[in-house]
Amino acid sequence: MTEELFRDFWWLIFPVFGMVMALIGLVQDGASRDRILDNARRELERNR
Amino acid sequence: MSFENLFHAYWWLMFPIFGMFIALIGMFQAEGRSRKVMDLIKSYVDQGKEPPPELLKMARDPSDYDMSFSAPxxxxxxxxxxxxxxxxxxxxxxxxxxxxxxxxxxxxxxxxxxxxxxxxxxxxxxxxxxx
Incomplete structure (x- = not known):
């Protein structure tokens, strides 16, 4: 059953990989924007 | 219906569902983040300081995952x-x-x-x- 499933849908590996990369990109983009916000907030607090 | 039959019949659904999932997450993240950016810029301006260029850039340019129609x-x-x-x-x-x-x-x-x-x-x- 697993072998048949793999034989019919092996090509799905590629779009699924693309989806995983999109998710990782979303998380990383969010993390870098949060870092910019935290730095700006810390700078503001430091110079208050 | 077994999992194999279900998968054979509806495997294509994973693409629109994933798209909807990413759109929803991107939307919520963008909304929350733009509010924080505006609050921070306002705090800088209230204190008479120049906001950092990275902050202004974030306010001006949307994220790649921002699904809002109003994003430039x-x-x-x-x-x-x-x-x-x-x-x-x-x-x-x-x-x-x-x-x-x-x-x-x-x-x-x-x-x-x-x-x-x-x-x-x-x-x-x-x-x-x-x-």
Missing amino acids: KPRNSNAWSFVVFLALAAGFSVGYWFVQGEDYAFAFAIVAVTMGVMALGALLLLILGRK
Whole structure:
């Protein structure tokens, strides 16, 4: 059953990989924007 | 219905569901973050200070995952739309050509025509938008 499933849908590996990369990109983009916000907030607090 | 039969019948659903999931997450993240950015910029301005350039850039340029319709579009957005829709129209046309004799060939034709019209629309917007 697993072998048949793999034989019919092996090509799905590629779009699924693309989806995983999109998710990782979303998380990383969010993390870098949060870092910019935290730095700006810390700078503001430091110079208050 | 076994998992194998279910998967065989509905494997294609994973793509629109994933798209909806990413759109929702991107929307919520963008909304929350833009509120924080505005609050921070306001705090800087209230204290009479110049906000850091990275903060201003974040307020000006949307994230790649920002699905909001009000987010400013990057330059060349219509050019990219034209290229993407043209590629999709070409791909589905080739697909239609390969499966012409099958019962489901009409689906490829419908998608190819739709993508072609979208490509034409993007091209018109690109040309008219430059004036």
